[in-house]
Amino acid sequence: MQHITDVFFDLDHTLWDFEKNSALTFQKILAENNVAVDFDRFLAAYVPINLECWRMFREEKISKKELRYQRLFQTFAAINFKASDELINLLSEQYIQYLSSFNHLFEYTEELLQNLQEKYKLHIITNGFRDVQQRKIEASGIASYFEHIIDSESVHVKKPNPKIFEHALALANVNPENALMIGDSLEADILGALKVQMNVIHVDFDKKYTHLLCPIVHHLTEIEELL
Structure with a gap:
């Protein structure tokens, strides 16, 4: 070269380091909103779902808005946690808001x-x-x-x-x-x-x-x- x-x-x-910073962001916003989930279980479900949603977004199969909603909707469904649309939308906004505050x-x-x-x-x-x-x-x-x-x-x-x-x-x-x-x-x-x-x-x-x-x-x- x-x-x-x-x-x-x-x-x-x-x-x-996306995965590390993302995990720290979720740790913060789930705790602040009193979302009572097993964090390790949540993260284990979220990571592959997020990657798949990004693949679909990259291939123009879902929109930016759908990406942000679906990755959380599908994660909560995967761990059998009932989350309202209001909570999902709130967490989605807070995730984007706080993600760049962790910078490993x-x-x-x-x-x-x-x-x-x-x-x-x-x-x-x-x-x-x-x-x-x-x-x-x-x-x-x-x-x-x-x-x-x-x-x-x-x-x-x-x-x-x-x-x-x-x-x-x-x-x-x-x-x-x-x-x-x-x-x-x-x-x-x-x-x-x-x-x-x-x-x-x-x-x-x-x-x-x-x-x-x-x-x-x-x-x-x-x-x-x-x-």
């Missing part, structure tokens, strides 16, 4: 960004909602590292749609052969970026994947070794 000039990162699950980054995130910034232009491409993602980036103290933050809500298409990558490349004024995409999602980040001939690195903290599409790293420290 000797000709790389621009590095594009995914945010959630790649730099920003994956180990070595700031060191990596600081080191890469000396040689490359850094950017973000995220499928998250514009206002939420911006708050996460600013509150976690990493906003200054990035020249461009491209979110799917602004571009009106989501990864892996080639249009969001093409928009990002045009905005950064870089050719795909000189650009590197780093992300955790095989479908959204890796296959999406490969469609436009970008270089890619797959971040797989949980060691779930084995493929020959691109280099796979299990810790952020390995990225610098590849570059």
Whole structure:
């Protein structure tokens, strides 16, 4: 990867520890609203349901509003807890409100960004909602590292749609052969970026994947070794 000039990162699950911050947010809002559920059971149900809802949202099968409602509605149903629409909507709003108040980054995130910034232009491409993602980036103290933050809500298409990558490349004024995409999602980040001939690195903290599409790293420290 000797000709790389621009590095594009995914945010959630790649730099920003979504699962940890999400769990802390739910811990706060469920307690504040006296929702008497077994927290571990709630979280175990929510995580896969949330991922599936995001997949459907990415594929344009549900709306932003439906995503926010359904992931909680389905979670409460899965654990046999009767939750009113009023409670679900309240928790949905509070979740978005408080999520960016917890800002745990994956180990070595700031060191990596600081080191890469000396040689490359850094950017973000995220499928998250514009206002939420911006708050996460600013509150976690990493906003200054990035020249461009491209979110799917602004571009009106989501990864892996080639249009969001093409928009990002045009905005950064870089050719795909000189650009590197780093992300955790095989479908959204890796296959999406490969469609436009970008270089890619797959971040797989949980060691779930084995493929020959691109280099796979299990810790952020390995990225610098590849570059």
